[in-house]
Amino acid sequence: MTTTPFGVQTAVRTTAVAARATDLTKVYGQGETQVVALDAVSVEFRQAEFTAIMGPSGSGKSTLMHCMAGLDSVSGGSARIGDTELTSLNDKKLTRLRRDKIGFIFQAFNLLPTLNALENITLPMDIAGRKPDKQWLDMVVDTVGLSGRLKHRPNQLSGGQQQRVAVARALAGRPEIMFADEPTGNLDSRSGAEVLGFLRNSVRELGQTVVMVTHDPVAASYADRVVFLADGRIVDELREPTADAVLDRMKRFDAKGRTS
């Protein structure tokens, strides 16, 4: 393990698990209208790894992410962040966990229009009432290339810039794990590539753990590992993916879906 001048872990794969789902089940509705969104899913997200979750719409990929991130309740099984079992936490503890240990990136950026870029970035720490780590913050801001625009309001920034603010916001609190929900869905391909690059860099250089839900094979190709979901089950996994490889797999599921 080497360290940077900032004392940050660098790109060294560890085997420690950042988050783990065991027999995770999520059922919506009751009786005849019952829909099983997650059907006993077991999956691990290792530290300092960039994982993409893929699957056709309705496959349960977003639900998996929401359950793992403590945004949604679970019908059965277990979901852990580090050593913490989410299913046993009440709303207050769950909120605190999200605040202190999890970073979020949304498709729609979800910045507060009343706050400037810097205030948006430090929002999670402001909520916690903590002072941001100045060195880390500077580095994050530098990394996402926003130094000149910290005083700008979201409506003065382009979509790509707004999503970079969102990435910085997720990173600023040094979370144990970051969840990104279609982070490039609202961006043009160039801005999307930028944002994905930052996510990969944050894993490779800053040792962060990222779980990203996407349906874009190109976006998935930035990850270290792709998990494929269909009908609420994990159906496949791919390491060191390329866009073509991901696309191939996806086509196969589609074909299977059509023939079966």
Next chain:
Amino acid sequence: MFRTALRNVLAHKARLLMTVLAVMLGVAFVSGTLVFTSTISDAYQKSSQKGFTGVDVAIQPHREDGDKGKPGAAPDLGQGLLDRAAKVPGAASVTGSVNGFAAISDKKGKLLGEGFASSGANYYPGTGGKDPRYPMKSGRAPQAKGEIALDATTADRAGYKVGDTVRVSVNGPVLPQKVTGIFTTDDGNVAAGGSLALFDTPTAQKLYAKPGRFSEIDVKAAPGTSQTALKTELDKILPRDAEATTGKKLADDQAKIIATGMNGMKDGLLIFAGISLFVGIFIIANTFTMLVSQRTKELALMRAVGASRRQVTRSVLIEAFVVGAVAAVAGLVAGIGIGSGLRALMNGTGATVPDGPLVIPPSAIISSLVVGIVVTMLAAWLPGRRAAKIPPVAAMNSVHAVATTRSLVVRNSIGAVLAAAGVALVLVSKTQSILGMGAALLLVGVFVLTPLLSRPLIAAAAPVLRVFGISGKLARQNAVRNPRRTAATASALMIGLTLITGLTVIAGSVSKAIDKMATEAIKADYIVSMASRTPLSPDVEKKLSALDGVTASSPLRQSPSRIDGDFQQLVGVNSKTITDLTKLDFTKGSFAGLSGNKVVVDDKTARSYGWKLGSTLDTTFEDGKRGKLTVSGVYVGNDLMRGIMVDTRTLAPHQSEITDQQVMVKTKAGVSEASKESLHKALGDNPAILVQDKKDISESIAGAINLMLNMLYGLLAMAVIVAVLGVVNTLAMSVFERSQEIGMLRAIGLDRKGIKRMVRLESLVISLFGGVLGIGLGVFLGWAAGELIRNAMATYELVLPWGRMGIFLLLAAAVGVLAALWPARRAARLNMLSAIKAE
């Protein structure tokens, strides 16, 4: 179009709820007022008409107008006139009556009922020895001195029965009377909560007139004779100083008086209803603005598929019409409930209102519907026009039309001009109407300026909000995010608080001024008067001056007269003692030598007639004798002491009947509970007589002012309630519009408490903003109105009611917290996932 509008109303039921409530409350206030006043007015008229059923023509003393007659009251009617009236062709029967004030004490010695409605009259046995006006329920009619009959309501209230002894007072001394009978009556006074005591005719005449004289003679017409025919006959026998009036005219006049009184009350109440409705306009406008901006895409789509601008505006107005109509009908129903409930409430609090059916005048129904619908459509008109300006292309993209800064610039300029004009008018105003105009202009100006004012004023609250961390910061920013909406919400609260504060400032200052006047102008220890404000018997002054321990006393004795052709009250005082009892500033001359034909005059009267020291006043006294009075002093008058004062001995030869308005007393011992008690005892422990020291007088005046203030608070509370609905409405809108943000905040770790706190603080900030503006404006207007009052009241000075102002600010804060309850709960319960996913 109509169908789309209706669908929209149904789709946004919840969001329109506050609007409907606000309109409904205002309309309920209007219709409640109309129903209540009509019902009461109708009941009073019916009960008063009953009082005139036995009267075909009434003969009453009549003071002649012009310079010929005596300035004093016309003499009462004699037995001779009564006998002659009985013989007039067409007269079936005559009844002579005398009446006046008669206080009755309850078993504990306290005065029964309201002082002014306690009356006494004579029992006039007609044919068969019975008085048809007063059928006896038990016992018999009074026949001799020391006997009375009581009305059944009063007897019930006090628990008196036939055979009991009751303490009665007419003008001073207490008269113990034996109750010989209890009667029922439909006398209007009794129906309205007063008491009525009947004496036998000679006793009543002695008490209220002179032996053998009546204050009114009622003549009943024989069958077949009309009232007017009888009146013509009677006119022939009447002396100059008496006049005959038909029973119908008496009833009509009475009805007119009642109607006028009720109209005054109605107009007063309607003003407050108007204020509530005005406040409601802000809420309606806010709601429709939001509905339009939420529907931008939909409206643009309608434009894109071919709807004209006018059609878009019309669809919004139709929506407003439906909302207004629903609210108006609900308000009308609520108002009818309020109207009937109010009467029950009044009956419950002891102010007896005559019974009568619930009257729902057509005006209540029409005005409710018109007011509710018109107000709603008027308030929705601007949002409707804005809706029409949405370009069809807005349907294609997600860019929402944002209010341009230019319109705020225009708005601010208009607001500044209006507010400045308002301030200028208020400052230079010399009359109430100009002050009122200025105040209205200023209010409108400030309202127009509130979006501009919101930023600096709310920013000023930042240090306080910082204590609440991120919730406070977000709350502050959210509050200024939509300055127009915040402004409209705060303005709604501002209007109520401006009026409340202004009234409080004025009332407090006036109270203080009167207090000062009482302590500065009066040296007497006590002022003795009748609780009913009716005149005192001269015996009271005689008794008091003879008391041990009383060092000085003087009556304030009124005598009507005509001076230089104008009717004037001469005030008789004891010139020997008056300087010990009052402390008046003389600009010229003094009380010294006030005797014979000398008078002292207050400065205002002197100025208006151009009288100076040494001026001769051509005077006709109350008995018609003429004389000349000379001004020997001019003093600075005030509300307690003013008028033309002469020595009582100057008046004595002209007065056939002496009545004192009050008696001023100075005692050796000074003011103490014991000396007050001894005065009271000397006057026979009469509950009808008030012995007040200066503090009592200030307190009773302050009490009256406070009572009025409390009533006004009650009426303005409606406007505040509507304002609360406005705050709820705005917060609910904010929460709804920001659900995605709230979801994000929850996701990244703001807990429910933090969300709730954020909404609550936003509400608090908006409410306090309105509160501060309202209190500030109220103080300014109160001060300005005070400057006008100062002209009429020398001792007036501005008193700022800090305590109350603090309470009002707390009230504004409470409004904020209360209004946020539901929206904050909703925000905290928001489904995080759907909020984030919503695009």
